[in-house]
Amino acid sequence: MGIAAFFCGLLLCVMGFGRWHETGSPWWLAGTLVLLALVLVGGIVGGGKKKAG
Numbered sequence: 001m002g003i004a005a006f007f008c009g010l011l012l013c014v015m016g017f018g019r020w021h022e023t024g025s026p027w028w029l030a031g032t033l034v035l036l037a038l039v040l041v042g043g044i045v046g047g048g049k050k051k052a053g
Contacts, residue, residue, distance in 0.1 A: 015030030
């Protein structure tokens with residue numbers, strides 16, 4: 001995962017939390033938490049890869 005994709009994912013998470021705060025809808029909260037989990041897992045897995053050779 002590129003650094004730009006990581007920060008875009010974090011931005012989307014913040015926007016999702018803002019929308020959840022405005023609407024109070026549990027769907028926004030659930031979707032944002034899933035997206036945040038994907039961003040964190042992608043950052044950890046992608047950051048841990050090293051090029052062979």
